[in-house]
Amino acid sequence: MTIQIDPHGPRLAVTPANPVPEGVRAGYFVTSDKVRLRYGLWPRAAGPQRGTVCLVQGRTEYIEKYFETIEDFRQRGFAVATFDWRGQGGSDRLIGNGTLGYVDRFEDYWTDLRCFHAGILLPDCPPPFYLVGHSMGGLASLYATTRDRMMFDRAFLSTPMVGLHGMDASLGRMAALAETLSFAGLGRLPLARRGDRRPEAAMYPDNPLTSDRRRYLRMVETIAADDGLYIGPPTFRWLATAMRAMLEAQQDRFAGRIGIPLLMLAAARDRIVSTPAIEELGLRLRNGRHMMIAGARHELFMESDAIRGQVLAAFDAFITRQSR
Numbered sequence: 001m002t003i004q005i006d007p008h009g010p011r012l013a014v015t016p017a018n019p020v021p022e023g024v025r026a027g028y029f030v031t032s033d034k035v036r037l038r039y040g041l042w043p044r045a046a047g048p049q050r051g052t053v054c055l056v057q058g059r060t061e062y063i064e065k066y067f068e069t070i071e072d073f074r075q076r077g078f079a080v081a082t083f084d085w086r087g088q089g090g091s092d093r094l095i096g097n098g099t100l101g102y103v104d105r106f107e108d109y110w111t112d113l114r115c116f117h118a119g120i121l122l123p124d125c126p127p128p129f130y131l132v133g134h135s136m137g138g139l140a141s142l143y144a145t146t147r148d149r150m151m152f153d154r155a156f157l158s159t160p161m162v163g164l165h166g167m168d169a170s171l172g173r174m175a176a177l178a179e180t181l182s183f184a185g186l187g188r189l190p191l192a193r194r195g196d197r198r199p200e201a202a203m204y205p206d207n208p209l210t211s212d213r214r215r216y217l218r219m220v221e222t223i224a225a226d227d228g229l230y231i232g233p234p235t236f237r238w239l240a241t242a243m244r245a246m247l248e249a250q251q252d253r254f255a256g257r258i259g260i261p262l263l264m265l266a267a268a269r270d271r272i273v274s275t276p277a278i279e280e281l282g283l284r285l286r287n288g289r290h291m292m293i294a295g296a297r298h299e300l301f302m303e304s305d306a307i308r309g310q311v312l313a314a315f316d317a318f319i320t321r322q323s324r
Contacts, residue, residue: 159270267293
C-alpha cells in the first residue's frame, strides 16, 4: 500500500479560548482509495516517553475540538496522532453538499484508520500505540480491534456508538428503511434532526453533549472561526451503513473477536448513543470491560472538570500505568 503525503500543511482553526498545543505538525495524506485526509501530530510535553495515543473522533468532529485533550495526553508523556475522518473536518467531503454526513460504507472508516496507521503512525510516531476513540470513532475502533490485533496495544473508548439512544428495539427496522431509501436513489438526502443544527450559544441549556458551558461555547467559537468545519445532518446512506455496523457490534460473536485489552466508558445521561447497548457489549467482553460515568452527557472529553477528572483517571489506570 502506497500512501501519498501532501507537503502543503493545512490550516488549523485557533481561537483565544482554544489555542493549539505546541509542537504540532499538520499535513494531509491520501488513502489507498484516493481520499485526502487532514492529520496532526504532537510530541510528548513532559515525563518519560510512553508511546503514542491515536485519537479518532466522532461524527461531525474535527482535530481542533480535541486541543485540550491532546494536551492532557501530552502532559502524561504521550505523543498524539489524530486525523479527520473522510467527509468531515478538514478532510475531503464526499458529496456535493459538504455539510451533510455521508460515507459509502462503514468499512471506509477502517480504510482511513489502517492507512493512517501504515502511512503516518508507523514511520513517524513512537510506539507502543494506544487507540482512543469517541462515539462513531469508538465504533470504528471496535471494528479495528477485530480486524488486526497487532496495530494497537490497548483501546480506550468514550461512549462508543454501538446503538442509538431510544432506538434499542427499532434499530433493525430503521436500518432496513434507510437501506431501502438508499437503494431507491435517496442515499444522499439528509434526515433532518433538531439535534443536528449548527451549534449556537443559545442552544447550550438543552444541549445533549456537555454540561460544561465554557467548553460548549468553545466549540461554537471554533465553528464560527472556520465555517468549513461544520457538519450537519446525516444522510440516509450514512445511517444505513452505520446502523448495520451497530447491529453487527451487538451480536454475541462480535465481542469474542476483539483481540486487545479494551475499556469502554458510558455516560449515564447520554442522549446520543445507547448506554444500555454499551453495557450489554461490556458484559460480553472477554478481554475488556466497561465503566459508567455518573452525571455525564455524551462528550466525556468536553464535560465538566469533575467528570473529565474521572475520565482521565480511568485513562491513567488503563493506559498510562500500563505504558513503558
